[in-house]
Structure formats: structure tokens, C-alpha cells
Amino acid sequence: MDSQMLMAVMGIAAVLIFGTLGSIISFYKKVHQGKALVRTGMGGLRVITQNGGFVIPIIHKAERMDVSLKSIEISREGKQGLICQDNLRADIRVVFFIRVNNQEEDIATVAQTVGCERASDTELLFSLFEAKFSEALKTIGKRFDFIELYTSREKMKQEVIDIIGTDLNGYVLDDCAIDYLEQTKIDYLDPDNILDAEGIKKIIDLTANQKIQANLIKNEEEKKIKKQDVEKIEAVLILDKQKVEAEERQKREIETLRAREESVTETVVQEERLKAEKAKLLVDEELEIQEKNKEREVLVASKNIEKTEALENEKIDREQKLAQTEKDKFVELAIIAKEKSLEEQKRDIQDVIKERIAVQKSVVEEEERIKDTQAFSEAQRVKKVAITLAEQKAEESLMAELKAAEAAKEASKLKAEQQKIEAAADFETSNQKAAAIKTLAEAKVKEQATEGFAQAQVSEAKSLAKEKEAIAEAQFIATTSEAQATANRQLGEAEAEVLRKKMIAEAEGMEQKSKAIELEGLAEAKVLEQKALIEAQRIEAEAKAAQHMDGAILELEKFKLQLNQEKDLSLAKFEMQQELTKAQATVMAEAVKSSDIRIVGGETQVYDRIIKSISMGDAVDSFFEASSVATEVKENLLDDSDGKNIIGKVKGFIDQFGISTEDIKNLSVAGLLSKMKVMAQDDQSKTWLDSALLTAEKSGIANIAAGTLLN
Structure with missing residues (x-):
């Protein structure tokens, strides 16, 4: 009962607390x-x-x-x-x-x-x-x-x-x-209002002046256009007159020329007819003589052909026998060379086997020494039997692995040497085949045609034989490269395996070195293979180019001639430009002996710009010397009795009155002088500003922006 009352009291208290907090929160306004x-x-x-x-x-x-x-x-x-x-x-x-x-x-x-x-x-x-x-x-x-x-x-x-x-x-x-x-x-605007009436007067005055100026410009434009139209019509009429005169003169000359040519043509026709008759008689006589000569030459030629054929047949038989003899000789020499190479390889293999036996013998001796060492260790270190046995097993395993790796390395070397020998034999066989094909082609060509035709076919057969020789050489290089690549790869793998096994006992980090050696061997093999393929392609291209050498030589000579012509033309242009530049430099040096000039540009631009600057300077000097008004403006703007020019005094007033740069940008020269006159306190400054304003109006710079003169 007490606990229930306690819970009820606590519930009521909680409700009151949360209610109070809620009321307080609701009273807070953000x-x-x-x-x-x-x-x-x-x-x-x-x-x-x-x-x-x-x-x-x-x-x-x-x-x-x-x-x-x-x-x-x-x-x-x-x-x-x-x-x-x-x-x-x-x-x-x-x-x-x-x-x-x-x-x-x-x-x-x-x-x-x-x-x-x-x-x-x-x-x-x-x-x-x-x-x-x-x-x-x-x-x-x-x-x-x-x-x-x-x-x-x-x-x-x-x-x-x-x-x-x-x-x-x-x-x-x-x-x-x-x-x-x-x-x-x-x-x-109200015209009865004094202020509006003044405004109306200014508006009408300004707009009327602008309309008058616009009308003057428009009338001047129409006058110039009309004048140009009249000049155009006059020029067209003059040209039409000249055209008609030229056409009539041309017609008259054509008629005269046509009559003269017809007379000459008739005379020539008659003369040519007479010549033709005489020529016909001479031709008939000549034809009869040539017919007789032709019959005699045909008879002589037939006799010569029979004699030539007999000599050619005898020559071809003799060359065929010589070719067969050379072919048999090449085959016998190839067989002897191949057998000799095989004997040398067998002898090398026997040497390798002897070396392997010696290595195995040294391994056995090493094992015996290890056993002696183990026996001595057992006698000396009785307490460390287990450790010694573990070391013995590790050493035996290492030596066995080294022995196997060395044997694999020797086998890889033998296999690579064998592949090289086979590739060399294939290359020799390919050369012999190419030589035989070349000999047969020459004999066949000599049998089928006369001496002139046979010469062309022999050249073609030689080109074909050269091409086959190039292909055979390329195949040999490719085969040798592949064999070398395989041998290098196997040798690299064997060396890597040996190094890896040795380094297990020393350090794990040497494994990366064996992989690097293997990658180096593979990369070298790929490079050799690519070189062989490129060399084969070069030889094949040279063989094909030999078949078209005459046309290529002709094109080369044409290209050389064109190149020489372009070279001569370029040299002539360069010499002409050099002479022109020297002449310009001489003129420019005389004109700017004592001048300080910054040169910007290239080639003829420098000369043109400097000449333009000199001409402009002379024009400005002549203008000020000939114009009294310009001289007066210059003296009023730049000279003053107290040794200080007008622009300098105006800048002094600007600093004195604190006029900002923004105000100067928005005011004309007259506006700036008027504003400074209002701000001036002493009569002397006001009098000087009045004089400066009159000078500006007289010289025509009163309406120019003040910023352009003061900057």
C-alpha cells in the first residue's frame, strides 16, 4: 500500500515537472x-x-x-x-x-x-x-x-x-x-513660366543647330553621289566610243588580211600540187628499189638465223651440264659440312657429359666429407644429436637441389646448342636450294628465247633468286633468334632456380634477383627476334625494289632536278632580299643616327615602321612651324611667364582643392576650370583661371575630356 502511494506521488510530481517545463518552453519565443x-x-x-x-x-x-x-x-x-x-x-x-x-x-x-x-x-x-x-x-x-x-x-x-x-x-x-x-x-513645358521658357529656348536652339548640321551632311552626301553618277556615265560613254572604234578597225584589218591570205594560199596550193606529183614519181621508184633489197635481206637473214640457232643450242647444252655439275658439287659440300657440324656437336656433348661426371664426383666427395664431419660431430657433441641430425638433413636436401638445378642448366645449354646447329643446317640447305633454283632458272631462260629476250628473263630469274635467298636468310635469322630466345629463357630459368635454392639458406630477398635475370633474358630474346624480322623485311623489300629499279631511277632523277631548281630559286630570292635589306639599313642608319628607338617587328616591318615614324615627326614639326594658331596653343599650354606650364598649374590647383580623379574623368576642360574658379578664394587665382578658360576656348580644347590632357 505504501509503495502504491509512493508511486502515485512520484507520478504526480513527474507530471507537474514536465508540465512546468512544457509551459516554460512554450513561453519562449524565437x-x-x-x-x-x-x-x-x-x-x-x-x-x-x-x-x-x-x-x-x-x-x-x-x-x-x-x-x-x-x-x-x-x-x-x-x-x-x-x-x-x-x-x-x-x-x-x-x-x-x-x-x-x-x-x-x-x-x-x-x-x-x-x-x-x-x-x-x-x-x-x-x-x-x-x-x-x-x-x-x-x-x-x-x-x-x-x-x-x-x-x-x-x-x-x-x-x-x-x-x-x-x-x-x-x-x-x-x-x-x-x-x-x-x-x-x-x-x-509651360511657355508662360520663366524657367520653362528659358528651357524651351535652349532646347529649340540646340535641336535646330543639330538639324541644320544633319541636313548639311545629307545634302553634301547627295551632291557627291550625283557627281559620282555623272562621272560614271561620262566614263562609260567614252569607253563605248573606244570600243566601237576598235571593233570597226579590227573588221577592216581582218578583211584586208583575209584577202591577202587567200591569194597567197592559192599560189601555195598550185606549187604544192606540182611538188606532190614529182614526189609521187620518186616514191614509186624508191619503192621498187626497196622491194628488191628486202627480198635479198630476207634471204641473208634466214641463213644467219639458222646459224645462230645451232650455236645457241650448243651453248645451252654446255651450260646445262655445267649447272648440273655445280648443283651436285653444292649438295655434296652441304652434306659434308652438315656431317662435320654434327661430329663437332657430338664431341661437345661428350665434353659436357665428362664435366657432369666430374661434378657428380665432386658432389660424392663432398657427401663423404659431410659424413665424416657428422661422425666427428657425434663423437664430440653427444648432447646435440637432434640438432646435428636436423642440420645434416637440411644440407643433404640443399645439395640434392643444387645438383638437380645444375643438371637442368647443363641440359638447357645442350638443347640450345642443338637448336642453333639445326638452324644453321636449315640456313645452309635454304642457300643451296636458292642457288639451285637460280641455276635452273638461268638454264631454262637460255633455252626458251633469243639472246636479247633471254637477257631480260635472266635478270628476272636473278631477282627471284635474290628474293628467295633473302627469304631463306630471314627464316634462318628468325629461327636462330627463336632458338636463342628459348635457350636464353631456359638458361635464365635454370640460373634463377639455382640462385633461388642457394639463397633459401642465406636470405629470402634474393628471389627478386632471379626473377629480374629471367625477365632480362626474355626481353633480350624478344629484341633479337624483332631485329631478325626487321632485317628479313628489309632484304625482301630490296629484292622487290630490284625488279623496278629502272622506273625508280628515272623518278629519282626527276626529283633531283626539281629539287635543284627549287634550291636555285630560293637562293636567288634570298640574295635579292639580302640586297634589299642592306639598302634599307643604309637609308635607316642615315635617318636615325642620334635617335633612341625601340624596334618591334620583323623583316620589312621594322623599316616600314621607322620610316613612317620619321615621316610623321617631320609632318608634326612642319605643322607647328607653318601654323601660328598651333604655335600659340603650344606656348599657352606648355609655357608660362613664371616658368611653369598651364597643365602643371592646373594639377597644382587640383591638389589644392582636393578634386578627385573620378570628378576629373566626368568633366571637360571648360567644366574643370569653371569648377576650380568657383572653389578659388583669392582674386589672383580666379583671374588666372579666367585666362586659362579663354585660352582653352580659343584653341578648341574646351570640350575635350580633362582626363585625356592631365594623364
Whole structure:
């Protein structure tokens, strides 16, 4: 019973605790970015801008205020447009960016004066600040000419912000942007208004001058086009006249020439007919003589052919017998060489067997010494019998493995030597076959044709025999390379096995060395095989090229002739360019003896650029010498009575008055001088600036951007 009551009390306590915690959590209100929480009630007015705070119902009341950035657009257009300093009206739309200042005092002020919900209402903000912002725009507009509104937009914006200020009863002005700026149409200007009347006069004056200039340009264009059309028609008519005269003159000359040629042709025809008759008689006589000579020559030729055939048959029989004798001789020599090579190989094999027996004998002697050592160890070290027996077994196993590896190595060497011998025998046999084919081809060719035809066939048979010799040699090289590769691989494997077995007792790390040796042997075999194949392909290509040597030689001679012609032409061009460069260098050296010139370019560009620079410098000097106005401008700009030129004094005034580089970029020369005159305090500076302004207007540089002269 007591435990049940205790559990009930604990449950009630837990419910109360969790309920209290839940209530406390529900009373905590968070503040989001761009918002502020204004709490009233117990404890007075409190502004919460970060994290959050507790708001207890009944005791407190909380309202959220939007403190994010808002925009207000103020428009002054038409009859309400801004009046500029030059009395021109401008249509303008400016966007102001304002927000509630994120400070507790300012938020509290806005909450008390405007209310939390209405603090960021765009319509309310417009009604609150429209009059103040419009008045600021009117004030600023009167400080600038209409053109300056375009060229000094940033300055105008900054002055608007300076006039309005940043503190607006809890609000703050972040920035403003000129969204639209245009001249007010003349229809909206009141001619009875003094300021508008002045603006209308300026607009009409400027537009009328521009229209006059445009009309002059257009009329000049039409006049030049019409003049060019008339000149074109005159030129076409003159050319047509010349064409007709040329055609008539050509017709007259053709008729005269045709009549003269017809007369000459008739005379020639008659003369040729007479010559033809005489030639015909001579031809008939000559034909009869040639017919008689032909019959006599045929009879003589038949006798010569019979004699030649008898001699050729006898010669062919003799050469066939000689060829058969040479063939038998080559076969016998090949058999003898092969048997001799086999005997040498057998003798080498016997030597190898003797060496193996000697090695086995040394192994047996080594085993006997090991047994003696074991017996001596058993007598001396009775306590270490088990260790000695283990060492004995290990040594016996190692020696057996070494013996087997050495035997495998010797067998690999023998097999490689045998393969080399067989490859050499195959190569010798291939050479003998090629020689026999060559002999048979020569004999067959001599049997089938006359001496001239036989000569061509013999050349072809020789080429074929050379090709077969090359193929046989390539096969031998390939076979030898393959045998060498196999032998190297087997030898490498045997050596690797021996090294691996030896190194087991010494160190495991030497296994990598045996693998490297094996890979080296395989790589060497592949290289030899590739070399043999390439050599075979080269020999075969040379044999094929021999069949077409006449055409290739002809093409080679043509190519050499063309190459020599191109070489001679290139040398002539090079010598001509060299002479031209020397002449240019002589002229340029005389012109720039004492000049400091940086040369950029190549070949003729250097000469052309320097000549152009010299010509331009002479033209500028002549211009200043011949023009009094230019001389006056130069003296006014660069010379001054106190030894300091005008540009230097203007830069001094700029530093004195603190005029920024951005202002200089946006002002003309006249505008900059006028601005400095307003900022000057003493009469001497104002008088000098007036004189400089008159000089600039007289020389025609008043409308040039000031930045281009001062940089």
C-alpha cells in the first residue's frame, strides 16, 4: 500500500515537472532574421533582436516587427519634373532603400510612433517620406546642369543621401538608385513660366543647330553621289566610243588580211600540187628499189638465223651440264659440312657429359666429407644429436637441389646448342636450294628465247633468286633468334632456380634477383627476334625494289632536278632580299643616327615602321612651324611667364582643392576650370583661371575630356 502511494506521488510530481517545463518552453519565443520582437507589459517595453525571449500570456504582450530592407520609388515627371541649373526640366525616377534601424532605441521609437505591424508597410512609408525625398530631389536638381545629371550620377546620388540624412526617426536610409533619367518632352513645358521658357529656348536652339548640321551632311552626301553618277556615265560613254572604234578597225584589218591570205594560199596550193606529183614519181621508184633489197635481206637473214640457232643450242647444252655439275658439287659440300657440324656437336656433348661426371664426383666427395664431419660431430657433441641430425638433413636436401638445378642448366645449354646447329643446317640447305633454283632458272631462260629476250628473263630469274635467298636468310635469322630466345629463357630459368635454392639458406630477398635475370633474358630474346624480322623485311623489300629499279631511277632523277631548281630559286630570292635589306639599313642608319628607338617587328616591318615614324615627326614639326594658331596653343599650354606650364598649374590647383580623379574623368576642360574658379578664394587665382578658360576656348580644347590632357 505504501509503495502504491509512493508511486502515485512520484507520478504526480513527474507530471507537474514536465508540465512546468512544457509551459516554460512554450513561453519562449524565437526571433527570425529580418524581424524584431517588441514585448510590453510587466517589466516595461523591451526589444528583442537576437535569439529570443520569454513571453508569458496575460502578463506580457509580444508583437513582431519587420526590420528588413524596403524600397520606395519617387517619380518626378512631366510638369512635375526637376528643374536643372540650366533651366531644363528632367524626368527622373529614384528608388530609395530604407529600413528600420536594428537598434533597440530606434525599434522602440518606430513601435511607439508607427506601430509594429505598419512599420514596414510600403504605402505608409511612401506617405511618410514622399514629401521629404521629393524636396531633396528638387534641391539637388537645381545644383546640376541637365548634362551633368548624366555624367555625375554618382555625385548626385551621394548629395541626395547627404541632404536627406541617414537618421529618419527610427528609420535609416541605406542607399538610393537613379532608375530613370530623361529630358522632359517640350509638350509638358509651360511657355508662360520663366524657367520653362528659358528651357524651351535652349532646347529649340540646340535641336535646330543639330538639324541644320544633319541636313548639311545629307545634302553634301547627295551632291557627291550625283557627281559620282555623272562621272560614271561620262566614263562609260567614252569607253563605248573606244570600243566601237576598235571593233570597226579590227573588221577592216581582218578583211584586208583575209584577202591577202587567200591569194597567197592559192599560189601555195598550185606549187604544192606540182611538188606532190614529182614526189609521187620518186616514191614509186624508191619503192621498187626497196622491194628488191628486202627480198635479198630476207634471204641473208634466214641463213644467219639458222646459224645462230645451232650455236645457241650448243651453248645451252654446255651450260646445262655445267649447272648440273655445280648443283651436285653444292649438295655434296652441304652434306659434308652438315656431317662435320654434327661430329663437332657430338664431341661437345661428350665434353659436357665428362664435366657432369666430374661434378657428380665432386658432389660424392663432398657427401663423404659431410659424413665424416657428422661422425666427428657425434663423437664430440653427444648432447646435440637432434640438432646435428636436423642440420645434416637440411644440407643433404640443399645439395640434392643444387645438383638437380645444375643438371637442368647443363641440359638447357645442350638443347640450345642443338637448336642453333639445326638452324644453321636449315640456313645452309635454304642457300643451296636458292642457288639451285637460280641455276635452273638461268638454264631454262637460255633455252626458251633469243639472246636479247633471254637477257631480260635472266635478270628476272636473278631477282627471284635474290628474293628467295633473302627469304631463306630471314627464316634462318628468325629461327636462330627463336632458338636463342628459348635457350636464353631456359638458361635464365635454370640460373634463377639455382640462385633461388642457394639463397633459401642465406636470405629470402634474393628471389627478386632471379626473377629480374629471367625477365632480362626474355626481353633480350624478344629484341633479337624483332631485329631478325626487321632485317628479313628489309632484304625482301630490296629484292622487290630490284625488279623496278629502272622506273625508280628515272623518278629519282626527276626529283633531283626539281629539287635543284627549287634550291636555285630560293637562293636567288634570298640574295635579292639580302640586297634589299642592306639598302634599307643604309637609308635607316642615315635617318636615325642620334635617335633612341625601340624596334618591334620583323623583316620589312621594322623599316616600314621607322620610316613612317620619321615621316610623321617631320609632318608634326612642319605643322607647328607653318601654323601660328598651333604655335600659340603650344606656348599657352606648355609655357608660362613664371616658368611653369598651364597643365602643371592646373594639377597644382587640383591638389589644392582636393578634386578627385573620378570628378576629373566626368568633366571637360571648360567644366574643370569653371569648377576650380568657383572653389578659388583669392582674386589672383580666379583671374588666372579666367585666362586659362579663354585660352582653352580659343584653341578648341574646351570640350575635350580633362582626363585625356592631365594623364
